[in-house]
Amino acid sequence: MGAKSESKKAYILEVARSVFAERGFKAVTMKDIVEACGISRGGLYLYYGSTRELFLEVIRKEVERNDSSMEKDLKDIVKASDIMMVYIKSRKKEILDKENSLAMAMYEFYAENPGSKKHILRNRFETGAKLLEKLIEMGVKEGEFRCESPELEARNMMYALEGMEIMNCTGSLPKNAFDREMVYLLSRIIVEV
Amino acid sequence: MGAKSESKKAYILEVARSVFAERGFKAVTMKDIVEACGISRGGLYLYYGSTRELFLEVIRKEVERNDSSMEKDLKDIVKASDIMMVYIKSRKKEILDKENSLAMAMYEFYAENPGSKKHILRNRFETGAKLLEKLIEMGVKEGEFRCESPELEARNMMYALEGMEIMNCTGSLPKNAFDREMVYLLSRIIVEV
Amino acid sequence: MGAKSESKKAYILEVARSVFAERGFKAVTMKDIVEACGISRGGLYLYYGSTRELFLEVIRKEVERNDSSMEKDLKDIVKASDIMMVYIKSRKKEILDKENSLAMAMYEFYAENPGSKKHILRNRFETGAKLLEKLIEMGVKEGEFRCESPELEARNMMYALEGMEIMNCTGSLPKNAFDREMVYLLSRIIVEV
Amino acid sequence: MGAKSESKKAYILEVARSVFAERGFKAVTMKDIVEACGISRGGLYLYYGSTRELFLEVIRKEVERNDSSMEKDLKDIVKASDIMMVYIKSRKKEILDKENSLAMAMYEFYAENPGSKKHILRNRFETGAKLLEKLIEMGVKEGEFRCESPELEARNMMYALEGMEIMNCTGSLPKNAFDREMVYLLSRIIVEV
DNA sequence: CATGAATGAGAGTTCATTCAT
DNA sequence: GATGAATGAACTCTCATTCAT
Numbered sequence: 001m002g003a004k005s006e007s008k009k010a011y012i013l014e015v016a017r018s019v020f021a022e023r024g025f026k027a028v029t030m031k032d033i034v035e036a037c038g039i040s041r042g043g044l045y046l047y048y049g050s051t052r053e054l055f056l057e058v059i060r061k062e063v064e065r066n067d068s069s070m071e072k073d074l075k076d077i078v079k080a081s082d083i084m085m086v087y088i089k090s091r092k093k094e095i096l097d098k099e100n101s102l103a104m105a106m107y108e109f110y111a112e113n114p115g116s117k118k119h120i121l122r123n124r125f126e127t128g129a130k131l132l133e134k135l136i137e138m139g140v141k142e143g144e145f146r147c148e149s150p151e152l153e154a155r156n157m158m159y160a161l162e163g164m165e166i167m168n169c170t171g172s173l174p175k176n177a178f179d180r181e182m183v184y185l186l187s188r189i190i191v192e193v
Numbered sequence: 194m195g196a197k198s199e200s201k202k203a204y205i206l207e208v209a210r211s212v213f214a215e216r217g218f219k220a221v222t223m224k225d226i227v228e229a230c231g232i233s234r235g236g237l238y239l240y241y242g243s244t245r246e247l248f249l250e251v252i253r254k255e256v257e258r259n260d261s262s263m264e265k266d267l268k269d270i271v272k273a274s275d276i277m278m279v280y281i282k283s284r285k286k287e288i289l290d291k292e293n294s295l296a297m298a299m300y301e302f303y304a305e306n307p308g309s310k311k312h313i314l315r316n317r318f319e320t321g322a323k324l325l326e327k328l329i330e331m332g333v334k335e336g337e338f339r340c341e342s343p344e345l346e347a348r349n350m351m352y353a354l355e356g357m358e359i360m361n362c363t364g365s366l367p368k369n370a371f372d373r374e375m376v377y378l379l380s381r382i383i384v385e386v
Numbered sequence: 387m388g389a390k391s392e393s394k395k396a397y398i399l400e401v402a403r404s405v406f407a408e409r410g411f412k413a414v415t416m417k418d419i420v421e422a423c424g425i426s427r428g429g430l431y432l433y434y435g436s437t438r439e440l441f442l443e444v445i446r447k448e449v450e451r452n453d454s455s456m457e458k459d460l461k462d463i464v465k466a467s468d469i470m471m472v473y474i475k476s477r478k479k480e481i482l483d484k485e486n487s488l489a490m491a492m493y494e495f496y497a498e499n500p501g502s503k504k505h506i507l508r509n510r511f512e513t514g515a516k517l518l519e520k521l522i523e524m525g526v527k528e529g530e531f532r533c534e535s536p537e538l539e540a541r542n543m544m545y546a547l548e549g550m551e552i553m554n555c556t557g558s559l560p561k562n563a564f565d566r567e568m569v570y571l572l573s574r575i576i577v578e579v
Numbered sequence: 580m581g582a583k584s585e586s587k588k589a590y591i592l593e594v595a596r597s598v599f600a601e602r603g604f605k606a607v608t609m610k611d612i613v614e615a616c617g618i619s620r621g622g623l624y625l626y627y628g629s630t631r632e633l634f635l636e637v638i639r640k641e642v643e644r645n646d647s648s649m650e651k652d653l654k655d656i657v658k659a660s661d662i663m664m665v666y667i668k669s670r671k672k673e674i675l676d677k678e679n680s681l682a683m684a685m686y687e688f689y690a691e692n693p694g695s696k697k698h699i700l701r702n703r704f705e706t707g708a709k710l711l712e713k714l715i716e717m718g719v720k721e722g723e724f725r726c727e728s729p730e731l732e733a734r735n736m737m738y739a740l741e742g743m744e745i746m747n748c749t750g751s752l753p754k755n756a757f758d759r760e761m762v763y764l765l766s767r768i769i770v771e772v
Numbered sequence: 773c774a775t776g777a778a779t780g781a782g783a784g785t786t787c788a789t790t791c792a793t
Numbered sequence: 794g795a796t797g798a799a800t801g802a803a804c805t806c807t808c809a810t811t812c813a814t
Contacts, residue, residue: 005794024219024301024304024305026217026219026220026301027219027305029786029787029788030787030788030789031786031787031788039795039796040795040796040797041787041788041789041790041796041797041798042789042790042791042794042795042796042797043794043795043796043797045788045789045790046794046795049789050788104300104304106363107297107300107359107362107363108217108219108301110363110364110365111217111297111362111363111364112217112220114363114364114365115364116364119363119364119365121360121363121365122360122363122364122365125360125365149377152373152374152377153377155370155373155374155377156349156353156374156377156378158356159352159353159354159356159357159360159374160349160352160353160356161356162355162356162357162359162360163351163352163353163354163355163356163357163358163359164352164355164356165356165359166300166355166356166358166359167314167315167318167352167355169300169304170299170300170303170304170307170312170314170315171303171304171307171308171312171315172303172307172312172314172315172318177348180345180348181345181348181349181352184342184345184348184349185349198777201777222803222804222805223804223805223806224803224804224805232778232779233778233779233780234779234780234781234805234806235777235778235779235780235806235807235808236777236778236779238805238806238807239776239777239778242806243805391773410605410687410690410691412603412605412606412687413605413691415807415808415809416808416809416810417807417808417809425774425775426774426775426776427775427776427777427809427810427811428773428774428775428776428810428811428812429773429774429775429776431809431810431811432773432774435810436809490686490690492749493683493686493745493748493749494603494605494687496749496750496751497603497683497748497749497750498603498606500749500750500751501750502750505749505750505751507746507749507751508746508749508750508751511746511751535763538759538760538763539763541756541759541760541763542735542739542760542763542764544742545738545739545740545742545743545746545760546735546738546739546742547742548741548742548743548745548746549737549738549739549740549741549742549743549744549745550738550741550742551742551745552686552741552742552744552745553700553701553704553738553741555686555690556685556686556689556690556693556698556700556701557689557690557693557694557695557698557701558689558693558698558700558701558704563734566731566734567731567734567735567738570728570731570732570734570735571735584798587798608782608783608784609783609784609785610782610783610784618799618800619799619800619801620784620785620800620801620802621785621786621787621798621799621800621801621802622798622799622800624784624785624786625797625798625799628785629784
């Protein structure tokens with residue numbers, strides 16, 4: 001156990017991720033994965049026993065990747081508004097890149113498994129809200145931002161991001177809507193010079 | 194002539210609605226509907242030929258119901274903030290009543306049929322945004338509200354509502370989060386006496 | 387029994403005949419008949435209990451019709467070759483008018499019920515062979531024809547007719563093939579003047 | 580690719596052939612094949628996706644078999660009348676061996692697919708007619724046969740064979756009828772010594 | 773007589789999962 | 794480890810047949 005071919009396991013996971021991104025969670029069958037990977041049916045079962053198991057692993061990797069990617073981008077940045085821009089851009093990419101996004105798959109998965117540990121969606125929200133809150137507080141201290149309730153403002157931003165993500169998944173987010181909303185959100189807290 | 198028994202058709206639709214509310218769209222099979230209705234396999238096909246057909250009918254009825262329910266509630270109301278409260282309460286009920294909500298089913302459905310006519314989600318967003326914008330404008334005129342950009346404020350509210358809806362579907366919306374957010378949103382525009 | 391509406395029974399039979407002519411025997415369902423007739427499911431069962439029952443009745447009528455039609459055409463004809471031409475023309479119409487022919491349906495039916503009484507196909511062959519034999523004999527006596535074995539010649543003609551019929555049913559009889567064959571068959575027995 | 584077990588594929592085909600021979604084309608279901616083969620439902624679909632696909636393959640093999648069987652029998656034969664006897668005997672076997680004949684199944688199949696490429700019935704007729712024509716010509720040259728129009732004589736023989744085949748399928752060909760007809764056909768062209 | 777809603781048996785098809793090689 | 798043939802459960806859909814009205 002645990003041994004086998006680590007590289008093959010990783011390969012399967014990578015392919016599975018793209019399948020989930022394209023088709024969501026429920027619609028994906030083990031057969032789909034087998035075919036997308038170009039391996040044998042039995043071969044897949046050697047590594048993963050169900051789409052559920054596969055998906056859990058996919059999102060575990062996803063979390064890791066996101067964490068490290070943010071960390072990298074945040075090195076050497078000092079201004080709060082700059083960090084916020086980095087975060088917003090990263091979410092923008094995530095939200096608008098429908099082809100490559102696991103969002104819908106995760107919505108489907110957690111709709112069926114709401115109590116799941118390591119709830120990546122809940123986690124993403126809380127982490128993001130906390131980050132934004134800190135940034136706003138930092139910005140207020142530095143005189144960049146003005147805001148009476150950084151926590152609530154941060155949460156409002158996060159809700160709006162979630163809203164735009166699901167709307168984009170269902171094809172109901174107009175072009176430019178993301179940018180307009182972001183400009184508006186920032187305009188509410190930025191101190192004009 | 195689409196006649197058959199109108200009451201039975203309505204009964205099936207009602208049952209189907211609850212099945213979709215409980216299980217989403219993709220996971221529901223005709224067999225599920227048959228069993229939930231307590232009728233025969235062939236009996237269901239007499240009225241509806243697929244889950245898709247059923248679902249489209251369910252949401253058509255849903256739209257009708259919502260429209261008429263809002264209209265009823267809006268009679269005799271004159272203050273903008275009162276109307277806004279009615280709207281918010283109606284959305285609150287919709288969003289938090291997970292057992293009874295078609296939200297997840299609609300997300301799944303439109304994720305697969307993004308270009309669909311009568312896109313109820315897009316429609317709901319646009320209608321709501323327009324309504325809130327008008328209300329804010331009215332409120333500003335009456336001195337109840339203050340707001341520099343009613344359109345953007347309204348859209349932000351709608352995005353936040355969408356965000357809370359999907360978060361609730363996936364079990365990631367904490368209790369009270371809805372109320373806290375609403376209080377915050379209102380606090381931003383309400384003129385304190 | 388036997389009473390009901392005779393005209394409706396006849397109407398159903400007429401419609402059923404055209405359905406069998408178009409689709410053969412096996413492929414036809416009671417539902418097809420119901421729809422073609424524009425009556426109710428129960429209504430059809432009031433008169434006929436199965437496609438088999440219907441088909442048997444259809445071919446019973448068919449025999450009657452053919453018998454009487456030949457008789458009519460044969461009145462006042464005296465020359466053997468003229469009568470033969472009438473018979474050949476009547477078979478030509480039957481064989482080539484694919485849209486309206488019950489041939490394929492009958493082949494299917496008797497392939498499943500080879501021992502059936504009132505075997506219309508066997509009957510048609512024997513009757514036709516006997517007729518042609520008599521005609522050839524008559525023609526020989528009158529000096530119109532020459533033929534050493536009227537019986538075998540007649541049977542050969544009948545086999546060829548059957549062969550062309552099934553070939554036409556399956557789309558493998560070329561245009562003009564019927565006429566060429568008939569000219570050849572007649573050329574073998576006609577005495578040139 | 581299309582590999583799986585070649586022997587099993589062949590086994591299925593062999594069983595399917597006998598089922599088609601017994602029941603025709605339309606009446607045969609995938610379930611029938613499954614049961615006759617003693618394999619699982621899914622197992623059959625691994626190899627063939629429909630009765631149509633199966634049938635097409637069955638007749639493709641049939642053509643191959645017939646071609647090679649004729650070739651084998653024709654080695655070392657020199658007299659035209661001998662070759663003709665071989666052909667007639669091969670058709671006799673085909674026509675009279677009802678249990679084992681695909682004739683009715685092919686009639687049903689092509690009645691539904693008249694325009695089909697590789698129309699085996701049309702082909703069989705044309706090939707047979709051409710062969711008989713050549714043989715008659717050869718025989719005439721050698722003084723074995725006498726015939727004014729080998730082409731038309733050959734076609735007449737083929738039509739008669741077709742006629743007897745369908746009549747046998749439907750149970751309307753009397754015993755000995757085949758032999759009587761053949762004797763007659765040959766008597767018309769054979770030069771008595 | 774006539775209707776047509778309702779039933780349930782049965783065919784088609786797909787896939788998760790196992791297992792001999 | 795890896796393969797892919799094989800199985801059987803589950804789902805979709807159609808129709809012959811019945812029966813209350």
